[in-house]
Amino acid sequence: MIKYCPTCNRSSDEARFIGEFCEFCIIDKIKATLPKVIKIRRCKVCGSIRDSKGFTEYSDEAMSDAISQQFHMPNSKIRFKGLDESKKIAELHISYELSEGGVGFNYPISIKFTKEMCPSCYRRSAGYYEAILQLRGSDRNVAKFLDSFNPFLIRGNAFVSKTEEMGNGIDMYISDKKLVSGYFALHKILKPKVSYKLYGVKKGKKLYRHIYSLTV
Ligand SMILES: [Zn+2]
Ligand SMILES: [Zn+2]
Structure with a gap:
């Protein structure tokens, strides 16, 4: 039996029907909502x-x-x-x-x-850091270390929010202390001196910055 759509009068020969109505009218109804x-x-x-x-x-x-x-x-x-x-x-x-x-x-x-900043960009722009790496050594050795260290930071989604020239090396301010300790866990031959500095409390938990002193 041929059906006719109550809304547009198309017949079931012309259009697919879903219940009482043709597909086109069903789609129009959904679009309206x-x-x-x-x-x-x-x-x-x-x-x-x-x-x-x-x-x-x-x-x-x-x-x-x-x-x-x-x-x-x-x-x-x-x-x-x-x-x-x-x-x-x-x-x-x-x-x-x-x-x-x-x-x-x-x-x-x-x-x-929206024109907002994601948490990671916000932290970057605010100079956020959890670790300082005090890297000392000849220009050549420092450059060689960075050839391996910087790609590791990028792969781990970390960033360096500030670098300071120190004459006999550089100080790097790094966003992710876990990643830095992970790097040294993989490269056991490098033995940085590590110290910790309290910088805040978040939800009752003390937050420490890690300071690594490394001579290469
Ligand atoms: Zn219809
Ligand atoms: Zn972002």
Whole structure:
């Protein structure tokens, strides 16, 4: 028996029906409930996106996750397909499950990005450090050590917030003390002198900076 859509009068010969209505009218109904603009938190320095896991490096997956968080649509799957950066319009593909069947459609949406800083960029800009490495030795030996040490810091996602020339070497202010001690655990031949300096208390826990003195 041929059905006719009560909204647009299309017949079931022309369009797929989901329950009483044709697929097109179902999609229009869903679209009418969707937001036209959403706000996405984005770091203005590194471009990372705040998704369900925290600030995450920008990717299609991170955008899909962050956008899905804003939609509050339990029966749907939202996939981010691309962004027109100048117009700030994202193209989405939305799959929606109804009890009578599923529909899928493309949906463009305006995105407002916040202009905030992620915690890691904030710490970087605030000169955050947990360790000081007092590195001493000839220019050649210092350079040789840094050829191995600096890539290790980068791989571990740490940063050097300040470097001071000291005449017979340098002082490096480093964001992550665990990573520095990890480096020396891997290179046991280097035996830095380590001291600790209390610099604060966080949630009842004393915070210490590690100071490594190393002659190479
Ligand atoms: Zn219809
Ligand atoms: Zn950032």
